[in-house]
Amino acid sequence: xxxxxxCLVVVLxxxxxxxxxxxxxxxxxxxxDEVKAGPWTRWPKxxxxxxxxxxxxxxxxxxxxxxxxxxxxxFFAWKDSDGNTLxxxxxxxxxxPVPPSRYWTLSLYSPSGSLVDNPAKRFDFTSAxxxxxxxxxxxxxxxxxxxxxxxxxxxxxxxxxxxxxxYDTLFDFGMxxxxxxxxxxxxxxxxx
Amino acid sequence: MTFIDRLLTFLLYAIAVVFVAGVVHLVAILIMPExxxxxxxxxxxxxxxxxxxxxxxxxLPGKELTPFEDPAVAQxxxxxxxTHGSLHVHANIDPEHLLTLSFRGRxxxxxxxxxDRAAVHGKIDIRIVTPEQLQALDAQDDEDNPPQELRxxxxxxxxxxxxxxxxxxxxxxxxxxxxAMSVVCAPEAVAQN
Numbered sequence: 001x002x003x004x005x006x007c008l009v010v011v012l013x014x015x016x017x018x019x020x021x022x023x024x025x026x027x028x029x030x031x032x033d034e035v036k037a038g039p040w041t042r043w044p045k046x047x048x049x050x051x052x053x054x055x056x057x058x059x060x061x062x063x064x065x066x067x068x069x070x071x072x073x074x075f076f077a078w079k080d081s082d083g084n085t086l087x088x089x090x091x092x093x094x095x096x097p098v099p100p101s102r103y104w105t106l107s108l109y110s111p112s113g114s115l116v117d118n119p120a121k122r123f124d125f126t127s128a129x130x131x132x133x134x135x136x137x138x139x140x141x142x143x144x145x146x147x148x149x150x151x152x153x154x155x156x157x158x159x160x161x162x163x164x165x166x167y168d169t170l171f172d173f174g175m176x177x178x179x180x181x182x183x184x185x186x187x188x189x190x191x192x
Numbered sequence: 193m194t195f196i197d198r199l200l201t202f203l204l205y206a207i208a209v210v211f212v213a214g215v216v217h218l219v220a221i222l223i224m225p226e227x228x229x230x231x232x233x234x235x236x237x238x239x240x241x242x243x244x245x246x247x248x249x250x251x252l253p254g255k256e257l258t259p260f261e262d263p264a265v266a267q268x269x270x271x272x273x274x275t276h277g278s279l280h281v282h283a284n285i286d287p288e289h290l291l292t293l294s295f296r297g298r299x300x301x302x303x304x305x306x307x308d309r310a311a312v313h314g315k316i317d318i319r320i321v322t323p324e325q326l327q328a329l330d331a332q333d334d335e336d337n338p339p340q341e342l343r344x345x346x347x348x349x350x351x352x353x354x355x356x357x358x359x360x361x362x363x364x365x366x367x368x369x370x371x372a373m374s375v376v377c378a379p380e381a382v383a384q385n
Contacts, residue, residue, distance in 0.1 A: 010205055014212025021213060022220040047294075047302045049347070057221045059300055060228035063235055063258045065354065068294035068305030076260075102309075103290055103358055105264040113259025115251060123253075123263040128360035155253070165262055167290055167358060168307045 026058050038180030039083075040075035040164065047071070064113065072101070072167040075178075078111060078159075080186040086161065088154040091189035092142040094162070099182050102168035103127050106140065106184075108152055109161050118155035125150055144192075162186065225299035232258050233298050236269050236352055243279060243377050245270050245355060247369060265356045266368035270377035274349040277381040278321045278329075280341070281353055283374060285311035290358040291371055295320060298350040316375075317341045322349060325382040332383070353377060 032052045033045045045051045046059065046066035059066060067074050079085055080092060098104050107124035110116055115123050125140055131150055132138045141147035142162075144154050154160055164184065225231065235257050240246035245268040251261040272279040285291065285308045293316065295304040306316060319341045321329065326345055333339055355375050357368040 006205065010208045011212055014209045015216045017209065017213035018216025019220060021217045025217075025221075047305070049301055049303055051301055053221050056300060057224035057228075060225040060231040063228075063230050063232050064260050065232045065258050065296075066302070068292070068296075068302040070305030071292040071294055071307060071356065074260075103360065105262055105358075107263055109260060113261075114256055115253040115261075115263060117253035123251075126264050126358070126360050129362070163260055163262075167292065168309060 022057075025054060026061055029058060031055055031058075035178070037075075037178050037183055039077045039079050039081050039186050040178075040180075040183050041077070042073060042075045042178075044069070044073075062113070067165060072165055073169055074166075075164040075183065077162045077164075077186060080188045082188065084188060085159055086186070087159055087191070088144060088157050090191040091145075091147075093187045093189060094140040094142065094152075094184045095187070096137040096139075096184060097182060098127070098164070098184060099166060099169065099178060101127075101166035104167065105165045106152070107163050107165075108142065108154065109163065110157050111159050111161050113161070116155035116157045116160060118153040120146075120151070120153045122151070122153055125152060232300060233296075233352065237271070240269050240271050240352070243270055243272055243379050245373055245375055245377055247373060250365070262356075264359050266359055266365060266372050267357075268355040268369075268372040268375065270353040270355070270375070272320060272346075272351055272353065272377070272379075274320065274322045274325065274346060277379045278319050278325050279353075280376075280378045280380045281316070281318045281320065282341075282376050282378075283311075283316045285314050285316060286371065287311070287314070289360070289368070289371060291375075292356045293318075293375070294354045294356075295344060295346070296351050296354060297346060297348040299348065301347065303347050303351075304344050312340070319343050319380070320346050320351075320353075321382070322346065328382050 033043055035042050046055055047069040104127045105124050130138050140150040140152050142152045248257055248267040251263040291308040293306050294302050296302050317340055321343055323345055326343055355372045357372040359365045359368045
């Protein structure tokens with residue numbers, strides 16, 4: 001009888017530990033194909049059949065629909081180019097370059113991926129609508145307060161994230177590393 | 193019982209606990225995509241049940257269907273269930289505007305994707321089939337007149353086609369929605385020999 005009880009305890013404790021490890025891995029975001037370039041992170045296999053079981057489980061839990069590999073690439077940022085967390089009380093400038101693609105979009109979300117409401121009702125910029133300098137470069141100002149030019153407002157949130165999507169890229173990046181200097185810089189300005 | 197005996201017994205149980213934990217962890221990770229109650233498939237199934245394209249609501253604060261939705265695209269979705277026949281997806285393409293299609297299985301993997309750039313003579317013509325349906329179709333093909341359609345074998349009988357049309361400028365949303373909805377998804381029975 002005691003052996004039976006001990007086995008029961010082993011199974012119970014083991015199951016609890018196993019579920020706890022699963023929860024930790026999903027929340028923490030352990031990944032086998034994370035590629036970092038400056039402030040940006042991407043998961044190149046998320047939009048393909050080669051996606052690993054951990055990434056699949058994480059997407060199933062969050063409900064996120066990754067962009068298909070043939071549709072485009074997405075780059076996520078929760079930190080600026082200096083490695084500091086993106087905070088709504090600070091101003092930021094996102095500036096060119098963007099890797100060659102037919103279109104790109106830059107969108108602002110809460111850290112977990114919901115859109116942040118703001119009076120200007122602007123949540124993103126697309127490459128087609130952005131104001132550019134004569135040499136084709138651009139700057140996007142991210143701030144709580146209205147800014148001239150391309151202004152991406154931050155609503156009522158304390159931290160935020162940015163996602164850059166390249167649609168119909170002219171290069172097949174595959175697993176190749178996109179260098180940080182080919183991607184926009186996120187530079188922090190004044191903080192309140 | 194000596195100290196060594198106790199230590200060995202304890203170690204044995206510890207190893208058993210770690211083993212059980214490992215198995216539970218792996219099983220939980222692997223079955224997650226099939227059973228997650230709020231995955232993308234479950235969220236989309238609430239809005240769309242038929243093979244006809246159904247528009248997905250515009251991504252607005254508090255009304256997003258999924259996290260990290262691109263607010264600059266208009267989306268539509270066709271659900272499919274190949275147990276009752278194949279799904280024929282075709283569209284006339286306007287080369288000026290970005291339109292992308294991604295083919296996804298029930299467990300969320302993207303098994304194929306195209307953009308409007310892949311259109312041949314202004315058309316996208318794709319048929320999603322099971323391996324058995326592919327065999328039956330290939331056997332029926334006329335060798336002198338090969339079919340124009342691209343045949344894709346789905347990894348699972350159930351899934352969905354996600355259609356994205358880019359809203360390049362704020363005033364273009366209605367046009368982008370119309371472009372996404374202009375994709376035709378039609379179930380077609382495959383005669384089995």
